[in-house]
Amino acid sequence: MTRQEPPFEPAPPRATPADHATRVSRRGLFKGAGAAAVSAALLGARETLAREAAVADEVRTQGPGLVPITLRVNGEERKVQVEPRTTLLSALRLRLDLTGAKPVCERSQCGACTVWLDGQTVYACSVLAVEAEGREVTTVEGLGTPSDMHPVQAAFCAEDALQCGFCTPGMVMACAFAVKQHGKDLTEDQARAAVAGNLCRCGTHPHVLRAALRAAKGE
Amino acid sequence: MARRVTYTTGLVGSDERVAQHPQARREITVDVHDDDATPWGVDAKLRVVGTDVPRVDGPAKATGAAKYTYDIQPQGLCFAGLVTSPHAHAEVQAVDVAAALKIPGVLVARAAGGRQVTFPGSIVAVVCAESEEALDDGLRAVVVTYDVKPPAVTVEDAMADGAAQVDRRAPNVPPEDDPRATMRRGDAQGAWDAAEVKVEGTWRTAIQTHSCLEPHGVVVQVMPDGHATIWASTQATSGFAAGPAMSRALGVPAAKIRVLTEHMGGGFGSKFGALEWDVLAAELARETRRPVRMLLSRRLEHLLGGNRPDSIQQMELGGTKDGRFTVLRGDVLGTAGNAAGGAGSNNVMVYGLPNVAMRQRTVRTHTARAAAFRAPRHPQGAFALEGVIDRFAHAAGLDPLEVRKRNDDHPIRRIQWDLAAERIGWAEARGRGGQRKDGPWRFGVGCAAARWSNAGRGAWRVDLKVHADGHVAVMSGVQDIGTGTRTLMAVLVAEELGIGVDRVDVRVGDTDYPPGPGSGGSTTSPSIGPAAREAALHAREGVAAKLAEAWDVPVADIGWKDGHYEAGGRTASFEEAARLVGTGGLAVSGTRRPNYEGPYGETAGVQMAEVAVDVETGVVRVKRVVAVHDAGRLVDTLTARSQVNGGVLQGISFALHEERRLDRAQGDMVNPTFDTYRILGLADTPQIDVLLTSVVSGFNNAGIMGLGEPATVPTAAAVAGAVYDAIGVQVTELPMTPARVLAALEGA
Known part of the structure; x- marks a missing residue:
């Protein structure tokens, strides 16, 4: 019996807080043990235990009060004071006044706070500011400005892929990531998948799709 | 004073359709106010109106530069939040804020709202803190004791014998x-x-x-000089702080309160006047002498932010x-x-x-x-x-x-039925109860109609200033809630002055400008658009007077043709002539006149939906929607299509996904998050063909009507009709979840 599959690819998984935690810890290990000495192939059970112990030794207790950190945002080093529980979203908005990324659902459900972390889309509401230290953060403001827009931003305007605009910064970051990944070959299904994690209440979806494809084709 | 004008209203273009339906066009004679612009008839040659014009605030929104209420962060900003009742029906016995007040950074924690709780989400306390983190801690530390009573949560519960009475003054049901x-x-x-x-x-x-x-909410700041500013996420800037409650809370007269809504993130009817939490925010701003932000959490937005x-x-x-x-x-x-x-x-x-x-x-x-x-x-x-x-x-x-x-x-809808049927291929698309199928999938098509009748109202004024460089600034207190009000005003002004839309700067959402209409009833465009056009006409006339001096001819001899002034063989564009206004510029205004008698006071719409229904799982997928709508004369067809897309998608979401679920025993909402309360996403978005019929309504100088609401009226009905056509049984309850579809199939 033939079953029709949904007409799009499933969305690639977005990075979760756990992924970041792992990465941060592994970095710590590399730094502690010397990157050259560590090979993934050698990491058997014993090595895993040793690694965890090393990570435990490495862990700095931060907080509960304010912690000074340096964020690399849109190519600039920015020093901020945050509580360990402060999210990247909150730090960007309240400490750096970068209010493009929007708080909407509070918990990884809507995509309005989408930014890039080391070039990958993440929900900034679900990444701690301290986890982002030392990594490259790109926000919608870093992508382009009203007088010098990124092709995806220009395509959003040309196709009217925005109404109230509250979801737009997140949509733009998700679409720009897809365009960066796939370039001119971006398909409709890939574009659908890229913004599957972004909610819009005004119903701009058809125009968002058009904008992503337009930007990919460089029109 | 008025002048008599005879012109043709009705369907723009498509003479063929009009030949079939002569009622789709009518010549009318109206007495036009002397200061008003002459209405554009169906044959008016328009340069910008009726074309695809990109939204003028698009670049600000697409780059994150647009500032919404949530983005306003004055120096020293404090954060306010609400403690609300988890119970539907209760009496508050005690509110203990002692622990909350001990938390560093908590400035205020006190009881708020009444003692009688009549719904979950009733406000019982308010907390204000210097950081979001301290606010979280403070809200958690407030201890409320309730005397909980049995609630009546659903219509059936409230109508049952012995049901708890919700309001002491009246029965639960008339x-x-x-x-x-x-x-x-x-x-x-x-x-x-x-x-x-x-x-x-x-x-x-x-x-x-x-x-x-x-979410709903405000940022409030009381200045040392006794002025107060409220940034509000509202659909009615001009009315937001007009009542006595805000004045009382802030301790300043209404004349010293400025309300700003430069951009707002969605209202859909739920955001008009100041609500209980807005007034609390104002009180806190006064108490703390600090700017205060009060925006509802997502859970409270679901609970308190309104519902259908x-x-x-x-x-x-x-x-x-x-x-x-x-x-x-x-x-x-x-x-x-x-x-x-x-x-x-x-x-x-x-x-x-x-x-x-x-x-x-x-x-x-x-x-x-x-x-x-x-x-x-x-x-x-x-x-x-x-x-x-x-x-x-x-x-x-x-x-x-x-x-x-x-x-x-309806003369226009009769045309629209045929347009929609042709586009979707009605006869071939019909499933006739299971005749079109592929494996477990059944296909079908449904149709439904929309109407709306509101030509706008109000003697709103729009101010306009001409600058010597040929740019103009247009000012009104009206807000753009994402519907494209700024763009609509810019297009009308650009058309009247023969200039590019990029030369028009529209400033709205500020009560320092002349009051504008609230955005409700799909009336914003017809209420403010005609005033913008009239203001532009007055600008053109004002510049013509300067030009008459410069050319040394009587002003009556200056003609306006194809976007240019002309007199005695000389011509000048508006931009060229605008130099004559000098450094002071030229300030004019336009007023929205009372509605004229128009023949097309009821806008029409038809939607058809094609669906696929999986009879094994009960899943409904909307494959395609054809939406045909008029909105009077269309000013910007690009943003108009966006409005229709939005109406259709909200309608599909209503048809298939959305349902506020309540705990029957306690009444609290069990799905106040976006992963449990599903709204449609791009994965569920079908192909939508938007066909616009532009119809000069006759009610105002531009023939405009509204479009926001009618576009969502017929969608769920058309989807339900398509499901019936596909599977041969009706699903009579929304949302049409897989369980309900399967139940309907089993009951057949």
């Missing part, structure tokens, strides 16, 4: 014989007895929350064997929470129904109050009405589309 509840036309009983074809049924719709992405009432609609439709309706009878119940009114359905306005008896009653429950939601009562009404019509067509053995056309005499 009596059946309440004369205000029943609308009658003709002789419904006689017509029912005489009807050749009779069908009946009960249709139900769930409560839908507005789910605005930017549910409905239980018992319907009876009678008519003749050849498909003419003679009578509609109905009994409709719904709850708007603890409010006395607001539920019900609108289902008697589209088709010819000579005899009607409809009873509509709002049932009080211990739930949060409903709010106006994009076409209040209409999508619910269309779902039941079009559903009973589909049942009628089936009983009479007639094509559902043919039955509708036989009962519809």
Whole structure:
């Protein structure tokens, strides 16, 4: 019996807080043990235990009060004071006044706070500011400005892929990531998948799709 | 003073269609106010109006530069939040804020709201802190003791014998014989007895929350000099702080309060005047002498931010064997929470129904109050009405589309039925109860109609300043809630002045400018657009007077043709002539005149949906929607298509996904998050073909009407009709979840 599959690819998984935690810890290990000495192939059970112990030794207790950190945002080093529980979203908005990324659902459900972390889309509401230290953060403001827009931003305007605009910064970051990944070959299904994690209440979806494809084709 | 103008209104373009439907165009004579612009008829040669114009605030929104209320962060900003009751019906015994006040950074923690809790989400305390983190801690530290009582959560619960009474002053449901509840036309009983074809049924719709992405709320700042600024996420900047509550809370007279809504993240009817939490924010700003932000959490936005009432609609439709309706009878119940009114359905306005008896009653429950939601009562009404019509067509053995056309005499909609049917391929798309299939999938098509009738109102003024560089600034207190109001005003001004849209800077959402209309009832465009056009005309006349001096000719000799001034062989563009206004510029204004008598006061719409239904899993997928709408004369066809897309997608979401679920015992909402309260996403978005019919309404100088609401009226009904056509049984309850589809199939 033939079953029709949904007409799009499933969305690639977005990075979760756990992924970041792992990465941060592994970095710590590399730094502690010397990157050259560590090979993934050698990491058997014993090595895993040793690694965890090393990570435990490495862990700095931060907080509960304010912690000074340096964020690399849109190519600039920015020093901020945050509580360990402060999210990247909150730090960007309240400490750096970068209010493009929007708080909407509070918990990884809507995509309005989408930014890039080391070039990958993440929900900034679900990444701690301290986890982002030392990594490259790109926000919608870093992508382009009203007088010098990124092709995806220009395509959003040309196709009217925005109404109230509250979801737009997140949509733009998700679409720009897809365009960066796939370039001119971006398909409709890939574009659908890229913004599957972004909610819009005004119903701009058809125009968002058009904008992503337009930007990919460089029109 | 007025001048008499004769011009042609109705359908723009498509002379072929007009030949088939002569009523689609009419010549009218109106007395136009002397200061007003001469109305554009169907033959007016327009340069910008009626084309695709990119939204003027698009770049600001696409780059994150646009500042919403949530983005306003004055120095020293404090954060306020609400402690609310988890119980639906209770009495507050004690509010203990001692622990909260000990938390570093917490500035204020105190009881708020009343002692009687009549819905979950009732405000019982408020906390204000210097950081979001301290606010979180403070809210958690407030201890409230309740005397919990049994609630009446649903319509059925509230109508049961011995149900808890929601309001001491009135019963939960008005009596059946309440004369205000029943609308009658003709002789419904006689017509029912005489009807050749009779069908009946009960249709139900769930409560839908507005789910605005930017929650309700404000940022409030009281300046040392006694002025106060409120940044508000509102659809009605001019009315937001007009009442005495805000003045009292801030301790300043209304004249010293400025309300700003430069951009706002969705309202859909739920954001008008200042609400309880807005007033609390104002009190806190005054108490703390600090700017205070109060924006609802996502959970509270679902609970308190408004909702579309549910409905239980018992319907009876009678008519003749050849498909003419003679009578509609109905009994409709719904709850708007603890409010006395607001539920019900609108289902008697589209088709010819000579005899009607409809009873509509709002049932009080211990739930949060409903709010106006994009076409209040209409999508619910269309779902039941079009559903009973589909049942009628089936009983009479007639094509559902043919039955509708036989009962519809709207001259524009008669054209739209044909346009939609051609586009979707109606005859081929029909499933006739399972005849179009592929594996477990069944395919079908459905149709439904929309109407709207609001030509706008109000003597709103728009200010306009001409600068010597040929740019103009246009100012009004009206807000752009994402519908494109700025762009609409810019297009009308650009058209009138023969300049590019990029030369027009529209500043709105500020009560320092002349008051503008609230954005409700799809009236913003027809209410403010004509004033913008008139202001531009006055600018053109003002510059003409300067030009007359410069050219040394009487001003009456200066003509305006093809976007240029001309006199005695000399010509000048507006931009060239604008140099003459000098460094001071030229300030003018335009006023919205009372509506003229127009023949097209009821806008029309038709939507058709094609669906695939998996009869094994019950999953419904909308494959395609054709949406045909008019909105009077269309000013910007690009943003108009966006409006229609939005109406359609909210309608599909209403049809298939959205349902506020309540704990029956306690009344609290069990799905106040976006992963449990599903709204449609891009993965669920079908192909939408938007066909726009531009119709000069005749009511104002630009022939504009509104579009926001009608676009969402027929969608769920058309999707439901398509499901019926696909599987041969009707799903009579929204949302049409897989479980409900399977239940309908099993019951067949």
